[in-house]
Amino acid sequence: MSAPVFALIAHKDGKADDSALELLAAARTLFAGSSPVALVAGSGPQVQTVAQEVARAFDEVWSFDQPDLGYPNAELLRPLLTKVLPQGAMVLLPHNPLGMDLGPGLSVKLDAAYVPDVIGSEGLDGQTLKVIRQEFNGQVSAHVRCEVSHGAVITVRSGAFPPAVASAAGKVVDRSADAAGLAARRRFVELLEAEAGDIDITKEEVLVSVGRGIGEQENLALVEELADAMGAVMSCSRPLVDAKWLEKARQVGTSGQTVKPKVYLALGISGSFQHLGGLKGNPFIVAVNKNPKAPIFQAASVGVVADLLELLPELTEAVKKAR
Amino acid sequence: MEILVCIKRVPDSAENEIVVDDGGRDIRRDDLTYSVNEWDNYAVEEAIAIAEREGGNVTVVSVGSSEAEEVVRREMAMGAGQGLLLQDDAFDNSDGRGIASILKAAVTKGSYDLVLTGAQADDGAAQVGGMLAAMLDWPYASLVNKVEVSDGKTLRIGREIEGGAQEINEIQTPCVLSVQTGINEPRYVGIRGIRKVASVEIPVLDAAALGIQAGSVGPSGARVSRVDYFVPATGKGAELIEGTTKEIAAKLVHLLKAKGGLK
Ligand SMILES: Cc1cc2nc3c(=O)[nH]c(=O)nc-3n(C[C@H](O)[C@H](O)[C@H](O)COP(=O)(O)OP(=O)(O)OC[C@H]3O[C@@H](n4cnc5c(N)ncnc54)[C@H](O)[C@@H]3O)c2cc1C
Ligand SMILES: Nc1ncnc2c1ncn2[C@@H]1O[C@H](COP(=O)(O)O)[C@@H](O)[C@H]1O
Numbered sequence: 001m002s003a004p005v006f007a008l009i010a011h012k013d014g015k016a017d018d019s020a021l022e023l024l025a026a027a028r029t030l031f032a033g034s035s036p037v038a039l040v041a042g043s044g045p046q047v048q049t050v051a052q053e054v055a056r057a058f059d060e061v062w063s064f065d066q067p068d069l070g071y072p073n074a075e076l077l078r079p080l081l082t083k084v085l086p087q088g089a090m091v092l093l094p095h096n097p098l099g100m101d102l103g104p105g106l107s108v109k110l111d112a113a114y115v116p117d118v119i120g121s122e123g124l125d126g127q128t129l130k131v132i133r134q135e136f137n138g139q140v141s142a143h144v145r146c147e148v149s150h151g152a153v154i155t156v157r158s159g160a161f162p163p164a165v166a167s168a169a170g171k172v173v174d175r176s177a178d179a180a181g182l183a184a185r186r187r188f189v190e191l192l193e194a195e196a197g198d199i200d201i202t203k204e205e206v207l208v209s210v211g212r213g214i215g216e217q218e219n220l221a222l223v224e225e226l227a228d229a230m231g232a233v234m235s236c237s238r239p240l241v242d243a244k245w246l247e248k249a250r251q252v253g254t255s256g257q258t259v260k261p262k263v264y265l266a267l268g269i270s271g272s273f274q275h276l277g278g279l280k281g282n283p284f285i286v287a288v289n290k291n292p293k294a295p296i297f298q299a300a301s302v303g304v305v306a307d308l309l310e311l312l313p314e315l316t317e318a319v320k321k322a323r
Numbered sequence: 324m325e326i327l328v329c330i331k332r333v334p335d336s337a338e339n340e341i342v343v344d345d346g347g348r349d350i351r352r353d354d355l356t357y358s359v360n361e362w363d364n365y366a367v368e369e370a371i372a373i374a375e376r377e378g379g380n381v382t383v384v385s386v387g388s389s390e391a392e393e394v395v396r397r398e399m400a401m402g403a404g405q406g407l408l409l410q411d412d413a414f415d416n417s418d419g420r421g422i423a424s425i426l427k428a429a430v431t432k433g434s435y436d437l438v439l440t441g442a443q444a445d446d447g448a449a450q451v452g453g454m455l456a457a458m459l460d461w462p463y464a465s466l467v468n469k470v471e472v473s474d475g476k477t478l479r480i481g482r483e484i485e486g487g488a489q490e491i492n493e494i495q496t497p498c499v500l501s502v503q504t505g506i507n508e509p510r511y512v513g514i515r516g517i518r519k520v521a522s523v524e525i526p527v528l529d530a531a532a533l534g535i536q537a538g539s540v541g542p543s544g545a546r547v548s549r550v551d552y553f554v555p556a557t558g559k560g561a562e563l564i565e566g567t568t569k570e571i572a573a574k575l576v577h578l579l580k581a582k583g584g585l586k
Pocket of ligand 2: 330360363384387422439440443444445449450452
């Protein structure tokens with residue numbers, strides 16, 4: 001008998017998140033032949049809208065409509081899921097700020113294995129699930145074995161599984177009554193959108209993006225000169241924003257901006273999935289990195305293994321001459 | 324406010340080329356440089372800042388071999404008053420749940436209002452904080468990028484979500500928070516700071532002292548274990564441009580021009 005499989009549907013403004021169909025694809029890869037149940041929790045008419053949308057892909061959808069669930073507070077979702085999920089359930093969550101908030105504690109409460117940030121799988125063999133993960137910021141991959149006889153909570157990396165095609169006529173089961181009377185010691189107060197900066201990198205066709213490999217703050221001048229010479233705008237990876245060297249509005253990535261340039265220079269950027277998650281539209285990527293193993297070289301169109309401090313002045317000179 | 328911060332000693336992935344060792348059993352560790360996990364440094368800074376503002380004490384704790392002592396000492400040099408090392412051969416090769424259960428034992432031996440972890444460590448799991456909270460039955464918030472103490476019992480916290488938006492929550496203490504980078508600017512630790520704590524005694528607690536049954540942690544307690552490391556068969560990968568610096572620059576300019584990269 002195969003274990004019951006569930007997928008938590010993230011949604012916003014009455015629309016399911018892209019992760020919904022990716023979780024479905026992941027569920028089918030990890031648990032061959034399974035028919036996962038979609039879980040839609042929220043408040044008001046949106047819940048039904050999303051549940052109906054998702055029922056075009058999943059055979060069964062459980063909907064939970066309660067005022068308290070209007071914002072996805074993991075501290076409320078955890079007791080809810082702990083209550084409604086059967087023993088031995090396999091629960092798939094997106095590896096995003098919601099899944100990261102909910103998953104680890106949920107696995108403890110369900111007494112299930114926790115399998116975070118999965119990017120691939122070699123499937124289930126008896127009670128052993130074999131998955132693929134990455135470590136050290138994507139520099140190496142690992143095969144990971146999980147004992148799932150008590151079930152598992154699995155978070156799935158965005159983009160790792162191509163979305164399933166929606167081709168079901170599933171039924172929606174209203175389980176709102178099960179979500180009554182939830183209590184949490186954490187209360188959602190408000191959402192503050194990211195401040196708009198003076199600069200908007202999302203519309204730029206050419207971005208000269210710089211990462212921690214630049215070493216020192218004063219070396220940023222070298223990058224600026226190159227960007228100026230190219231007539232391009234400078235963007236960056238997160239550590240430069242954390243260090244307050246550059247403003248948040250220049251950060252590319254899942255917790256920064258999503259950009260769609262034609263040409264993207266990645267200078268001293270390792271190529272973490274959170275960074276690449278903000279890079280869309282299949283640009284021509286030029287990576288410069290001193291580490292030939294840096295994962296950015298997997299994503300890049302052309303690469304240069306070099307020290308930035310040596311290459312940048314020469315490159316800027318060559319660009320100036322070419323104009 | 325009594326604050327405990329969980330810290331881990333990790334290979335510094337910004338500094339090191341991580342190479343899979345023969346057969347994939349491990350990565351090559353001979354000439355790796357190690358440091359405190361990047362996220363944990365922000366957690367320690369936040370704890371110290373809270374204690375300076377509100378009063379209280381900061382303890383840093385690590386589960387690890389005797390080498391972990393060096394990072395405990397480093398974070399004490401930042402200003403954490405106490406350090407604690409949880410060390411036992413039985414702890415080796417624990418999974419995230421094992422690490423969380425060892426930390427839980429240490430938390431329940433003290434009386435803390437707040438436990439901080441980093442958002443994630445070297446294996447990108449982002450799991451220990453949330454597990455620890457669930458084991459303690461304390462509320463939890465991940466990816467925290469702001470902490471304000473409203474009154475003795477409630478914190479007003481910010482969580483970072485997609486696109487850099489911030490989700491404001493109120494959370495009751497005692498609680499566990501996982502800290503995101505950028506929440507503060509970790510203070511610099513100079514040689515003098517290190518010297519000051521060089522001879523401070525750091526208590527070491529083993530499984531017996533923590534009341535942990537050996538079989539419940541380590542490999543026998545682990546449900547999740549790594550089989551091997553590997554380097555994925557590369558797809559097309561980048562076309563590498565080689566030559567002297569001048570030649571490379573010339574080739575890049577040629578390509579950039581062709582692709583519309585020079586405006
Ligand atoms: C929830 C969450 C959200 C995140 N969101 C984002 C996000 O939106 N955007 C983002 O960028 N990150 C994000 N991160 C962080 C991400 O995980 C990585 O830590 C980050 O992207 C690393 O930035 P980097 O590549 O600049 O630095 P590193 O990973 O440290 O890489 C630096 C690179 O520079 C190379 N280098 C060093 N010196 C030189 C030199 N002299 N010449 C050439 N190359 C050199 C190194 O080989 C290395 O590859 C997020 C993390 C979390 C947990
Ligand atoms: N061995 C350890 N000792 C102490 N704290 C740890 C240990 N491993 C993980 N942590 C804490 O848990 C956080 C998240 O790590 P992880 O869940 O392994 O990604 C880290 O930033 C630390 O705060």
